[in-house]
Structure formats: structure tokens, C-alpha cells
Amino acid sequence: MPAREWKLRSFITAIMVITTLITVLLVGIAVLLLRLPVIERENQREAQLHADEYAAHVRFMLGALESRLEVLARTHNRLPDAQFEALLEQMAQGTPGIQALYLVTRSGMVIAAGLSRSAEAQRRDILGSDLSATPLFRSALEVRERRWSDLHLSALSGHVTVGLAMPAGTGHVLIAEVPLGAVLDTVRMLAREQAPQLWVLDSRGEVLIETGDGPRRGRANLSGLPIFQAGAPDPARIEFAGRHYHAGVAHSDALEWRFVTLVPAGRENPRIRNTVLAVAMAFGIAILASFLLSPLWARQLAAPLDRIVRQARDTALGVDSRWPRGRIAELNTLTSDLETMAGVMREREQRFSAIFNSSPSPMVVTEHAPRHVCSDTNAAWCALFGWPRDAVIGASGDEVDMWPSTAERDALFARAAREPVREEVWLKRADGRSVLCRVSTRRFEAGGREMIVWSIEDVTSMRQMERELRTLNTELEARVAHRTEALATSNRSLQHALDELERTQHELVRSEKMAALGSLVAGVAHELNTPIGNALMAVSTLHGQAGEFRTAMQAGLRRTDLHALLASVDQASEISQRNLERAAELVTSFKQVAVDQASSQRRRFSLAEVVDEIALTLLPSIKRTPYVLDTDIPADIELDSYPGPLGQALANMINNALLHAFDERDHGRILIAARRDAEDMIGLSVSDDGKGIPAEDLDRIFDPFFTTRMGQGGTGLGLHIAYNAVQNVLGGTISVRSVMGIGTHFEIHLPPVAPVPAAAA
Numbered sequence: 001m002p003a004r005e006w007k008l009r010s011f012i013t014a015i016m017v018i019t020t021l022i023t024v025l026l027v028g029i030a031v032l033l034l035r036l037p038v039i040e041r042e043n044q045r046e047a048q049l050h051a052d053e054y055a056a057h058v059r060f061m062l063g064a065l066e067s068r069l070e071v072l073a074r075t076h077n078r079l080p081d082a083q084f085e086a087l088l089e090q091m092a093q094g095t096p097g098i099q100a101l102y103l104v105t106r107s108g109m110v111i112a113a114g115l116s117r118s119a120e121a122q123r124r125d126i127l128g129s130d131l132s133a134t135p136l137f138r139s140a141l142e143v144r145e146r147r148w149s150d151l152h153l154s155a156l157s158g159h160v161t162v163g164l165a166m167p168a169g170t171g172h173v174l175i176a177e178v179p180l181g182a183v184l185d186t187v188r189m190l191a192r193e194q195a196p197q198l199w200v201l202d203s204r205g206e207v208l209i210e211t212g213d214g215p216r217r218g219r220a221n222l223s224g225l226p227i228f229q230a231g232a233p234d235p236a237r238i239e240f241a242g243r244h245y246h247a248g249v250a251h252s253d254a255l256e257w258r259f260v261t262l263v264p265a266g267r268e269n270p271r272i273r274n275t276v277l278a279v280a281m282a283f284g285i286a287i288l289a290s291f292l293l294s295p296l297w298a299r300q301l302a303a304p305l306d307r308i309v310r311q312a313r314d315t316a317l318g319v320d321s322r323w324p325r326g327r328i329a330e331l332n333t334l335t336s337d338l339e340t341m342a343g344v345m346r347e348r349e350q351r352f353s354a355i356f357n358s359s360p361s362p363m364v365v366t367e368h369a370p371r372h373v374c375s376d377t378n379a380a381w382c383a384l385f386g387w388p389r390d391a392v393i394g395a396s397g398d399e400v401d402m403w404p405s406t407a408e409r410d411a412l413f414a415r416a417a418r419e420p421v422r423e424e425v426w427l428k429r430a431d432g433r434s435v436l437c438r439v440s441t442r443r444f445e446a447g448g449r450e451m452i453v454w455s456i457e458d459v460t461s462m463r464q465m466e467r468e469l470r471t472l473n474t475e476l477e478a479r480v481a482h483r484t485e486a487l488a489t490s491n492r493s494l495q496h497a498l499d500e501l502e503r504t505q506h507e508l509v510r511s512e513k514m515a516a517l518g519s520l521v522a523g524v525a526h527e528l529n530t531p532i533g534n535a536l537m538a539v540s541t542l543h544g545q546a547g548e549f550r551t552a553m554q555a556g557l558r559r560t561d562l563h564a565l566l567a568s569v570d571q572a573s574e575i576s577q578r579n580l581e582r583a584a585e586l587v588t589s590f591k592q593v594a595v596d597q598a599s600s601q602r603r604r605f606s607l608a609e610v611v612d613e614i615a616l617t618l619l620p621s622i623k624r625t626p627y628v629l630d631t632d633i634p635a636d637i638e639l640d641s642y643p644g645p646l647g648q649a650l651a652n653m654i655n656n657a658l659l660h661a662f663d664e665r666d667h668g669r670i671l672i673a674a675r676r677d678a679e680d681m682i683g684l685s686v687s688d689d690g691k692g693i694p695a696e697d698l699d700r701i702f703d704p705f706f707t708t709r710m711g712q713g714g715t716g717l718g719l720h721i722a723y724n725a726v727q728n729v730l731g732g733t734i735s736v737r738s739v740m741g742i743g744t745h746f747e748i749h750l751p752p753v754a755p756v757p758a759a760a761a
Contacts, residue, residue, distance in 0.1 A: 013298040017291060043269060058257070065164060073167065073169075087114075088113065092114035096182070099116055100113065105171065147166075148162070150203045180208075196248075247260055357379055377389055385402065427456075539576055549561060605639060648721060650686065654686065682751070722734065729754070730751075732751065
């Protein structure tokens with residue numbers, strides 16, 4: 001959707017109005033953001049200051065009463081009882097705010113009283129009264145210091161008062177009753193009409209005094225408000241009866257009262273409302289001023305631009321006149337730039353015309369529609385087709401006989417009107433000879449008219465050469481096909497030879513495996529000779545001793561002969577059993593190893609047991625050498641894999657170490673160790689402390705037929721078989737590292753569960 005067009009004056013007016021509004025709006029927001037928090041903080045301070053003022057006046061009043069009673073309490077032991085009672089009477093009647101004074105014994109009995117004149121008639125009822133159950137009396141008696149009560153039930157009138165108890169001497173308590181109204185009147189005197197709203201709450205949260213709109217006195221408990229909770233901010237902001245307030249809270253330590261002053265918060269505060277109203281009025285005034293003044297300013301700015309636009313239009317139409325100048329430097333600069341640009345455009349037009357006419361590529365410019373009238377041609381086009389320039393300029397496509405087919409011409413014109421065209425067509429020269437031309441078109445706009453520029457290239461000679469090249473390529477393809485057939489025959493012969501080599505390699509690998517198994521059999525057979533021979537010797541000895549015992553029985557059996565026979569039987573049995581068990585262990589291990597290596601059967605097995613069986617079968621070969629084979633396999637590692645290929649790989653690596661690592665040394669050690677690594681794989685290592693492998697041979701030791709002892713008993717297939725067993729059967733990886741003079745370390749990583757071979761799957 002095209003963008004909406006604006007008139008210059010309207011656009012400038014809108015920009016000025018929007019700029020003014022945004023500026024005033026940002027200033028107003030900045031004023032509000034800076035001023036409103038200041039007002040809120042001032043309201044908070046005001047609320048707290050008033051609350052502290054109320055608490056201080058009440059504290060001052062109570063302190064004055066405390067001072068008077070302290071003086072009276074100190075004179076109790078110094079005056080006779082009659083004088084002290086008179087002093088009580090004088091104090092009660094002469095001190096504003098004291099309704100009654102009682103001197104109470106430790107047992108709680110009132111023995112003296114000072115009453116106001118209005119209460120003289122009740123003196124007999126007061127004297128002798130028992131105040132031992134009064135909480136104020138009990139508290140003062142226990143702590144032996146002055147105590148105020150929050151609200152105290154008067155023993156004189158039965159009304160609620162404020163009580164002060166103070167020890168008098170060693171065994172008496174002086175109690176003063178202060179009318180509740182006297183204390184509250186002090187607070188009311190301070191409360192002014194324009195002062196913040198005030199609540200006076202007792203220790204239970206009941207309202208004693210309120211000013212303004214608040215809870216009804218004595219009927220509301222405000223202890224649940226957030227400002228009275230533990231950890232509440234002071235002063236705090238609260239919500240009460242749907243309105244927000246800044247609350248100042250002051251506490252009376254003597255009475256445990258709370259003085260709460262409330263100042264409206266947010267929009268309910270007059271100062272904030274006035275500030276917001278002032279900003280809004282300023283914004284409205286700015287809107288009105290911008291709407292009134294912006295059109296005048298826009299007219300002043302647009303007038304010079306209108307003159308420049310008119311001059312630019314005249315220049316485009318070919319009218320050459322003086323460009324206007326005014327009092328605005330930027331507009332004068334724009335005028336100069338436009339004047340320069342007009343000159344540059346004229347120069348470029350002349351340059352384009354020169355380039356177009358001198359271009360070696362034939363070009364013609366036509367109108368887009370409806371008759372495709374020729375607007376201009378260059379010299380190269382006239383030279384190619386033999387038409388004079390004056391004969392074709394102004395002529396339509398129908399009037400210039402260049403097209404062998406009218407239908408083909410109209411179709412090409414229609415495509416060129418829609419999109420750029422690049423194709424080859426046959427055109428006729430002025431002499432009637434046809435030429436094959438590559439035609440390319442582009443559309444452009446000039447002077448409000450759509451035009452098409454045609455670029456034409458004669459490709460007649462080029463296509464003739466291409467036909468000749470295609471003929472040559474056909475001949476070359478026939479030669480290549482013949483040579484390809486010969487190469488295919490050679491490849492088949494090479495493939496047959498490679499298959500024969502692979503079969504030979506497989507036979508060698510199998511022979512190597514059978515040779516290793518035969519060596520195993522020979523070693524185990526040699527190892528079995530010793531225990532079986534020992535057992536046979538023990539049985540033969542026992543047979544001979546049995547004949548001697550039979551002869552002795554004919555001559556007369558003695559106890560010593562019987563004991564000797566039994567000892568020989570025990571010794572022969574023990575020797576035979578131990579050696580036969582050794583032979584059975586060797587046979588069992590060899591049997592399991594032979595079955596595993598012959599069948600490659602998959603089963604679940606303990607890695608430690610399989611390694612011990614392999615070590616046991618190799619022991620006869622190792623015993624004939626000065627070298628040691630050690631194992632360090634945790635007993636809890638189990639595999640679901642192929643023990644035969646694993647044993648074959650380990651045996652080949654051990655035999656490789658015995659053959660190559662120690663180089664006829666008089667000592668050497670081979671260690672087989674296992675562990676679990678971080679990827680839940682089983683790490684199995686075979687290491688020796690031999691002479692090591694040269695660095696240039698490390699990348700080749702797993703290759704088939706690679707050996708450093710060719711012709712000296714090495715076939716070069718041992719490590720290749722181990723590599724294939726680990727990689728292709730067990731699903732693991734094998735690597736080697738070695739340092740000359742220190743030893744070689746083979747590292748095998750196996751999965752706990754071997755993958756299923758492709759053939760089995």
C-alpha cells in the first residue's frame with residue numbers, strides 16, 4: 001500500500017505540533033516524576049512529626065504527674081500519718097488531672113485516701129477497701145518501681161481511668177487515678193482542624209480518639225493493620241476504608257498507647273492533585289498554542305520551498321531561468337545544489353548520448369506501446385542491418401521490414417513489455433540477408449514514458465562454430481567410450497586379484513588363530529604333566545605301602561604298622577587331591593577359553609574371571625621366561641559380550657609384548673588393568689615396561705602383515721587380529737601410546753553390552 005502523501009505545509013504543521021506536544025509531555029512527566037516523590041516524602045515526614053508531637057505532649061503530662069507522686073512517696077516515712085493523709089487530700093484537690101490518691105498496704109488495704117471535692121462523700125467507702133486484686137497494685141508491688149496502667153478501673157467511681165502506682169516506703173504503695181478524659185483532652189487540644197487525621201489506640205488496638213473520617217470510637221480494633229505488625233516501615237503507607245494514607249506512628253512507653261496520624265497519599269492528597277492539575281493545564285495551553293502558531297510558522301517555512309519546487313519543474317521542462325534565493329542559508333544551499341545538479345544532469349545526458357551512439361554493441365530504443373515506435377538507434381545497429389538512422393527513427397515495428405515472421409515479432413514485443421527478454425531470433429538486413437541475433441531487452445522510464453532498449457549481438461558465426469564443435473565432441477566421445485571399455489576390463493582383472501589377496505589374508509588370519517590355539521594346547525598339556533605326575537607318584541607310593549602292609553598282616557599286625565599305613569594314606573590322598581584339583585582347574589580354564597575362542601559365543605561374564613582364565617592358559621608360556629604377568633581387575637565389572645574375541649585380543653597383545661617388548665632382558669612386567677570411565681564404558685589396558693615402539697611405527701602396528709621380525713617368527717597379524725576383534729566384534733576402540741625406553745600402553749574402551757553384529761542382525 002503506497003504511503004500517504006502530505007502537503008508540505010501540513011507536514012510541517014504536524015511536525016511542529018507533535019514536537020511541541022512531545023516536549024511538553026516529556027517535561028510534564030519529568031516534573032511529575034521528580035516532584036511527586038518529594039511531595040510523598042514530605043507527607044510521610046509530616047505524618048510522623050505530628051504523631052511524635054502528640055506522643056511528646058502526653059509524655060510531658062505524665063512526667064509531671066510522676067514527678068509530683070515521687071515527691072509525695074518520698075515524704076511518706078517522714079511525716080505522721082495524719083499529716084501525710086492531709087497532704088494526699090491537698091495533692092488530689094490541687095493537682096489538675098488527678099482524681100484520687102490511695103495509700104495501700106502490702107496486703108492491698110487502703111489506709112489513706114486523697115479525693116477531689118466532688119468525691120468527699122465516698123471517703124468512708126474507699127478507706128478499708130481491698131485493692132489486692134488490682135493488676136496495677138500487684139505489678140507495682142512485684143517490681144518495686146512506678147508502673148502506669150493502660151486503662152484502669154477506678155475503685156472510687158467504677159469508671160475507666162489511667163492509673164499510676166509507685167512504692168511508698170518499704171511496705172506501702174501509692175496509687176493515683178487520672179481521669180481518662182484529662183489525658184485525652186490534652187491530645188484534643190493539640191488537634192487542629194487542618195492537622196492530619198489522628199487516631200489514639202490503646203494497647204489492644206481499640207480506638208480512644210479519632211479525628212476526621214475513621215473507625216467509630218470504641219467499636220473498632222485496628223491492631224491488624226500492617227503498620228502495627230512486626231517489621232512494618234515507620235512511617236508507612238496504608239489503605240483504610242478504600243483510601244490510601246501516609247501513617248505516622250508514635251508510641252507511649254508509659255501507657256503503651258499508639259498515636260497514629262494519617263495524611264492522604266497519592267491522588268487523594270491536595271498537593272499532588274494540584275501538581276498534576278498544573279501539569280495538565282500547562283499541557284493543554286501548549287496544545288492550544290501549537291495549533292494556533294504552527295500553521296503560521298509552516299507557511300513562513302514552506303514559501304521559499306514552493307518557489308524552489310516551481311523552478312525545478314520549469315528546469316525539468318526545459319525552461320532555463322534564474323534559481324530563487326532567500327534569507328534562509330540552508331534553502332540557498334539547496335538551491336545551489338539543485339542548480340548544480342541540473343547542470344550535471346544535462347552533462348550526463350549529453351555523455352549518455354555520446355556513449356550510446358559510439359557503443360560497438362548494436363542498440364535501438366523503442367516506445368513500450370502501442371506501435372513500438374523507434375526513438376533512437378546507434379551507429380553499430382545501422383552498420384549491422386544496413387538501415388540509415390533517419391529511415392528508422394519515428395518508424396513503427398510494422399514499417400521496418402526486419403522480421404521474417406510477423407507472429408514471432410508480436411510475441412517477442414509482448415514478452416518484452418512484461419519482463420526482460422534474452423533470446424536468439426532471426427532478423428533480416430536491409431539487403432534481405434538473414435542473420436541470427438541474440439536480443440536482450442530492458443524497460444526504463446524517461447519523461448513519463450515507458451521505453452525499451454534493445455541490445456543486439458550477431459551470433460551467426462558463433463553458432464556455426466558451435467555446430468562444428470559438437471561434431472568434434474561426438475567423435476571424442478566415441479574414442480573415450482572405447483578407452484573406457486579397455487579400462488573396465490583392466491579393473492575387473494585387478495578386482496579379481498584383490499579378491500584373491502583378501503581370501504589369502506583371511507586364511508592367514510585363521511591360520512594365525514589356530515596356531516595361537518595350538519600353542520595354548522601345548523602349553524596347557526605341559527602344565528598338566530606336573531600335577532598329574534605328582535598325583536600318579538603319590539598313588540604308586542601308596543600302592544607299594546599297601547603291599548608292605550599286607551605282608552605285615554601275615555606276619556602279625558602291629559599298631560605301629562597300621563598308624564604308618566594311615567599316615568601314608570592321608571599324605572598320598574592330600575598330594576593326589578591337591579594335584580588333581582590343580583589339573584582340573586587347568587582343564588576347566590582351558591576348556592572355557594577353547595570354547596570361547598572356537599565358538600565366539602556371546603554370554604554375560606565377569607571380566608576378572610575371563611582375564612584370570614586367559615592368564616592361566618598363558619602361564620606355561622610365561623613360566624619359561626623371566627617375565628611377570630599381573631592383573632588388576634575389579635571383581636564387580638561384568639560384560640554382556642564375546643569372551644572368545646576378547647581373550648584372543650588379550651592373548652595376542654601379551655604374546656606381542658613377550659616377543660617384542662623385552663628384547664631378551666632378564667626382567668619385565670606385563671600388567672592387565674580395568675576400570676569404569678566417565679562415559680559408562682569399560683577401560684581395559686595392557687601395558688609393559690619394555691623398550692617401547694618407535695614413533696614412526698605407531699601408526700602402522702595394527703596394519704596386517706606389519707612386523708619388525710619378518711622371518712624371525714613374526715607374521716604381522718597378531719595386533720591386526722586384536723584390532724579387528726575390538727573394533728568389529730566387541731564394538732569398542734583400541735589405541736596405543738609408547739615412549740622409547742619406558743614401555744608401551746594399549747588402551748581398550750569397551751561398552752558393557754556389545755552391539756549385535758550386522759550378520760546376526
